[in-house]
Amino acid sequence: xxxxxxxxxxxxxxxxxxxxxxxxxxxxxxxxxxxxxxxxxxxxxxxxxxxxxxxxxxxxxxxxxxxxxxxxxxxxxxxxxxxxxxxxxxxxxxxxxxxxxxxxxxxxxxxxxxxxxxxxxxxxxxxxxxxxxxxxxxxxxxxxxxxxxxxxxxxxxxxxxxxxxxxxxxxxxxxxxxxxxxxxxxxxxxxxxxxxxxxxxxxxxxxxxxxxxxxxxxxxxxxxxxxxxxxxxxxxxxxxxxxxxxxxxxxxxxxxxxxxxxxxxxxxxxxxxxxxxxxxxxxxxxxxxxxxxxxxxxxxxxxxxxxx
Numbered sequence: 001x002x003x004x005x006x007x008x009x010x011x012x013x014x015x016x017x018x019x020x021x022x023x024x025x026x027x028x029x030x031x032x033x034x035x036x037x038x039x040x041x042x043x044x045x046x047x048x049x050x051x052x053x054x055x056x057x058x059x060x061x062x063x064x065x066x067x068x069x070x071x072x073x074x075x076x077x078x079x080x081x082x083x084x085x086x087x088x089x090x091x092x093x094x095x096x097x098x099x100x101x102x103x104x105x106x107x108x109x110x111x112x113x114x115x116x117x118x119x120x121x122x123x124x125x126x127x128x129x130x131x132x133x134x135x136x137x138x139x140x141x142x143x144x145x146x147x148x149x150x151x152x153x154x155x156x157x158x159x160x161x162x163x164x165x166x167x168x169x170x171x172x173x174x175x176x177x178x179x180x181x182x183x184x185x186x187x188x189x190x191x192x193x194x195x196x197x198x199x200x201x202x203x204x205x206x207x208x209x210x211x212x213x214x215x216x217x218x219x220x221x222x223x224x225x226x227x228x229x230x231x232x233x234x235x236x237x238x239x240x241x242x243x244x245x246x247x248x249x250x251x252x253x254x255x256x257x258x259x260x261x262x263x264x265x266x267x268x269x270x271x272x273x274x275x276x277x278x279x280x281x282x283x284x285x286x287x288x289x290x291x292x293x294x295x296x297x298x299x300x301x302x303x304x305x306x307x308x
Contacts, residue, residue: 005029005047009056013074029056032072035109040099042070048119055223059116060141067116068098073198078225081152085201085226089269091115093141094203094221095214103209117220118214124208131208132259135238136266138211138219143200146228152201155229156189162284169287177305181283184276202227202234208241232269236277239263243304253307260308279308 005026013022025032033056041063048069054077058070073079099113105200122132122140145153148225163185166178179204187249197277200247203210204225214220227233239260246252264271 006047006056011052013054015257019076021022021075029072032109032111033058035300036070036072039109040070040113042068042113044070051085052230057119060113062113064108068070069119070115071096071112073110073112075110076110078307080111081226082224083112084111084147084150084152087167087226087281088147088201088262089142091216091220092144093138094224095212098297099123102289104251111161114222115214115220117214117222119212121213122184122209123211123219124242127244132241133266134213134219135208135241136235136263138221139206139238140267142203142206142224143231143234146201148213150201150228151240152226154199155202155227155233156192158204159185159189159280159284165291166284166287169290173288173292174283174287174302175257177283177302178287182279185280187214187255188232188273188276199228201233202229202231204234205237207237208236232264232273233264233277235269235274236281237265239274239305240282240301241277243300247300247303252304256304256307279305282308 015028036042037058037060042060045059045061048059054073056072057143060070062068062070073082083097083100086094090096095117096115097112098115123134125131125195126134163182167284169175169178203221204227205223206221208297210221210223211219212222239256240246246256249255261271263269266276282301282305286298286305289295289298289301
């Protein structure tokens with residue numbers, strides 16, 4: 001099949017520091033796609049466009065004519081970790097992994113064959129109150145104990161790397177927010193719930209657009225970047241969903257505070273821990289947007305962070 005990497009993916013990879021493995025993956029992507037399709041004996045319907053910022057998604061059919069999605073992810077986006085999380089969830093709360101066994105050489109090529117959902121219908125299509133309720137309910141189902149002897153990254157490890165990058169931000173106007181976010185992280189990690197009750201498998205990059213309409217249940221999550229830690233870290237990203245609408249609303253700060261309280265109560269999370277992680281994650285995303293030249297996104301995120 002003729003194949004060109006989606007422009008959105010190429011642009012997104014170009015915004016991040018280049019590394020040899022990613023450059024090689026992008027150069028070999030047409031070959032990788034052909035091999036992954038042939039190995040699984042799939043029929044390609046089309047490439048999902050515009051697609052994601054960190055993966056290539058193809059709509060395919062299996063040998064049994066089952067509709068599915070073939071997803072190829074660059075090595076730095078941890079496809080093995082995504083595969084392990086989806087296999088562990090087993091279709092509960094998330095799209096089902098269809099090549100979880102070894103028969104198709106599963107995972108050897110960094111590709112994932114996944115249950116097809118309605119990719120054009122996410123919970124964002126619902127009114128805000130309903131969308132938040134459905135998204136939160138989906139997220140709760142993902143919070144399960146991780147496998148024994150797992151190799152998932154922890155919240156402390158992931159945010160440690162992010163904290164180093166935030167501390168190096170050269171923009172003096174952002175300094176107070178960065179300091180507040182780093183202090184919040186330190187306090188949250190120092191007081192993190194201990195034992196198995198405090199550390200569960202998290203989606204890692206959860207937001208409304210990651211919850212799609214499905215056939216076997218109304219909604220399922222896709223696209224995890226899994227991490228192990230406390231639920232408040234996962235829920236924090238949901239706090240700022242539809243941030244553009246929040247910023248455009250005169251009462252946005254008050255709406256945000258009520259959202260924190262409502263989400264914390266609905267999922268039995270400490271509201272102060274949720275507020276702290278929402279602050280850290282918003283500032284981290286804002287600083288990262290500044291670093292890659294997305295000034296408008298950075299402005300929105302940092303203004304939102306100031307409300308917390």
